[in-house]
Amino acid sequence: MSAPSLRSRLAARGLDGTTLLILPGLIFILALFVYPFAFGVIDSLRPKEGAWYANYAKFFHDPYQYGTIAATLWLALPVTIVNLALAVPIAFRVRLMRRQRLLTTILVLPITLGTVFVADGLLTFLGPRGWFNHALMLLGILHEPLKLTNNYWGVFASLLITGFPFAFLLTLSYVSGIDPAIEQAAATLGAGPRQRFARIFLPLLVPGLAVTFCLSFVQAYAVFPSAVLLGAPAGPTRVISIAAYQAAFEQYDHSMGSAIALIMGGVELVVVVLVLAGRSLFYRGPAGGTKG
Amino acid sequence: MIRDKGLTSKIWRFAIWAVAGLFVLNLAAVIAVVIINSFATRWLGTWLPAGWTTRWYFDAWNEFQLSDVVLVTFEIVFTVTILSGLLGIITAYALARRDFPGKKIVVLLFLLPLLIPTLTYGIPLATVLYQFGLGGTFWGVVLINLVPSFPFVVLVMIPFIEQIDPRIEAAARVFGAGTTSLFLRILFPLLLPGMLAALLLVLVRALAMFELTFLVAGPTTQTLVVSLYYAVFASGVRASQSIDAMAVVYMVTTLFWLVIALQFVNPTQIVTRAKQQSAH
Numbered sequence: 200m201s202a203p204s205l206r207s208r209l210a211a212r213g214l215d216g217t218t219l220l221i222l223p224g225l226i227f228i229l230a231l232f233v234y235p236f237a238f239g240v241i242d243s244l245r246p247k248e249g250a251w252y253a254n255y256a257k258f259f260h261d262p263y264q265y266g267t268i269a270a271t272l273w274l275a276l277p278v279t280i281v282n283l284a285l286a287v288p289i290a291f292r293v294r295l296m297r298r299q300r301l302l303t304t305i306l307v308l309p310i311t312l313g314t315v316f317v318a319d320g321l322l323t324f325l326g327p328r329g330w331f332n333h334a335l336m337l338l339g340i341l342h343e344p345l346k347l348t349n350n351y352w353g354v355f356a357s358l359l360i361t362g363f364p365f366a367f368l369l370t371l372s373y374v375s376g377i378d379p380a381i382e383q384a385a386a387t388l389g390a391g392p393r394q395r396f397a398r399i400f401l402p403l404l405v406p407g408l409a410v411t412f413c414l415s416f417v418q419a420y421a422v423f424p425s426a427v428l429l430g431a432p433a434g435p436t437r438v439i440s441i442a443a444y445q446a447a448f449e450q451y452d453h454s455m456g457s458a459i460a461l462i463m464g465g466v467e468l469v470v471v472v473l474v475l476a477g478r479s480l481f482y483r484g485p486a487g488g489t490k491g
Numbered sequence: 492m493i494r495d496k497g498l499t500s501k502i503w504r505f506a507i508w509a510v511a512g513l514f515v516l517n518l519a520a521v522i523a524v525v526i527i528n529s530f531a532t533r534w535l536g537t538w539l540p541a542g543w544t545t546r547w548y549f550d551a552w553n554e555f556q557l558s559d560v561v562l563v564t565f566e567i568v569f570t571v572t573i574l575s576g577l578l579g580i581i582t583a584y585a586l587a588r589r590d591f592p593g594k595k596i597v598v599l600l601f602l603l604p605l606l607i608p609t610l611t612y613g614i615p616l617a618t619v620l621y622q623f624g625l626g627g628t629f630w631g632v633v634l635i636n637l638v639p640s641f642p643f644v645v646l647v648m649i650p651f652i653e654q655i656d657p658r659i660e661a662a663a664r665v666f667g668a669g670t671t672s673l674f675l676r677i678l679f680p681l682l683l684p685g686m687l688a689a690l691l692l693v694l695v696r697a698l699a700m701f702e703l704t705f706l707v708a709g710p711t712t713q714t715l716v717v718s719l720y721y722a723v724f725a726s727g728v729r730a731s732q733s734i735d736a737m738a739v740v741y742m743v744t745t746l747f748w749l750v751i752a753l754q755f756v757n758p759t760q761i762v763t764r765a766k767q768q769s770a771h
Contacts, residue, residue: 213591216670217584221597224582224645228600231638232612239615289511292504303758305515308522311749312742313699315720319738320521322723323528323731328536330520360518368759392500421608424701428723440610448706453618464611 243458254458264459267439268466274351274426274438275419276470278358279366282415283408286366290374291400303371306364317360318428322348325356353429354436358419366415373407374400402481409478413471420467439463525742529735551736554729555718561744564714567629567704568697571636576690578637579644580682586645587652601642609639609702617706627709635703640693647692651685684755691752698745715741 209215246253258264293299309317325331325347332344347353377400385399423440430436443463447456529547531540551557586598604612616635617626625631655678663677701716708717719741722734 220585235616235619307758460614
């Protein structure tokens with residue numbers, strides 16, 4: 200008896216012809232994602248002039264540059280919190296609806312149309328002579344039009360229009376995943392609506408909400424076209440993606456551009472890790488009602 | 492379902508529907524404003540424009556060379572869809588059927604492009620593409636768009652392939668099917684619904700994918716959404732009605748595919764399917 204061939208030993212560990220099918224995809228990802236990313240890291244450490252850390256030093260010494268981190272967070276965090284605060288109660292109502300499809304279809308529109316289209320529409324809609332101001336003045340709420348475009352609020356509105364549906368659809372899928380029998384059990388035992396929410400649903404939802412928060416935040420944080428079109432890209436809505444784009448493609452300093460892009464990814468990672476670490480403080484377990 | 496009665500519950504319920512209604516109303520108004528303006532002769536400060544015309548569509552079609560732009564958009568988007576479909580299904584099949592050392596790392600590699608902000612990898616990637624002389628070319632735009640779409644197909648297809656019983660394949664093997672006929676006659680028909688859904692989602696996403704295309708698109712390789720961005724960015728140069736006419740053209744092309752996609756997928760899948768998996 201001879202030992203099993205190399206081929207069958209590899210197959211026993213899961214390596215055979217079928218496994219090799221991942222090679223084209225793997226090569227693609229290595230060539231177009233891993234390599235450029237590594238290239239970006241090294242490139243950012245080889246500045247046009249100065250020591251290896253010169254790009255980072257320049258970024259963190261120039262208030263016009265490092266201020267973009269605060270500007271981005273100042274937009275992305277409030278918008279994400281508002282989106283989630285709206286999404287949770289509405290998702291709880293919609294979960295009881297039988298025909299959700301119409302609403303979900305309407306809400307998918309701004310996501311598929313994208314930020315550029317929404318920004319174009321909002322420029323007219325929120326403009327000084329647009330419908331929004333017109334309606335508010337007609338209702339007597341305003342006496343003169345509010346300035347809502349080319350500033351912070353324009354970008355905020357665009358992130359709300361594209362971000363709320365996103366947060367809502369994610370939350371809805373988590374909320375529908377909770378077994379209604381759990382709520383019925385709590386109601387049978389005499390828990391009121393507020394208690395049911397705070398003591399039954401919320402603990403079950405926290406993991407899902409943390410993920411929804413992260414994904415909504417990632418979207419709002421990467422805001423680029425609407426910050427340029429609807430905001431004040433030289434002023435309060437000069438977000439970090441604008442800084443990275445300008446460095447790389449307007450000043451043709453790809454080394455600096457890569458450095459800012461990496462700082463951007465780093466800041467986002469910090470927020471995501473903080474949120475996900477906070478999640479582990481809460482209950483983790485099944486949201487189904489069955490034993491087991 | 493439990494229905495709470497009582498005044499506070501009623502007020503609360505009303506408030507929630509009011510907020511949801513307001514949102515939908517504003518959303519509808521944003522879209523309506525674009526459509527109305529594209530048909531308006533002159534529209535300043537009133538509820539509705541002074542008169543109606545269709546000439547802005549002809550203007551926009553010539554000024555923005557929309558026939559070229561639409562053609563290029565479809566060429567790019569279909570190439571991206573087909574390539575990410577082919578590559579994605581092959582990869583997803585291997586990942587769904589085999590356990591091998593290092594699989595977790597490979598799966599993580601496919602997740603990263605969907606988690607990292609587009610510009611964070613987009614800027615180094617665009618730099619690399621420019622250095623290889625691909626910046627501004629058709630293939631440059633296709634390649635940069637494949638980076639998020641291909642992993643998306645993989646993640647959508649893995650659970651779909653996993654639910655197909657491997658014994659069906661084994662049975663086909665027993666009856667003498669080779670790898671090619673196994674793929675063509677057994678797997679392909681079974682996977683068709685999932686593939687169709689995944690590819691339509693990729694198509695809709697690629698049409699609206701702005702950031703990455705924007706980084707490498709040259710004058711002859713602008714997609715509709717990038718041309719729209721430049722038009723809005725330089726607004727004032729052209730009549731706003733003309734820009735909005737182009738926005739409507741973009742909207743119609745996107746919604747056409749969205750409507751088809753919604754025949755096969757649930758609206759929530761457009762955001763949740765890949766995202767939820769990427770969370771775990």
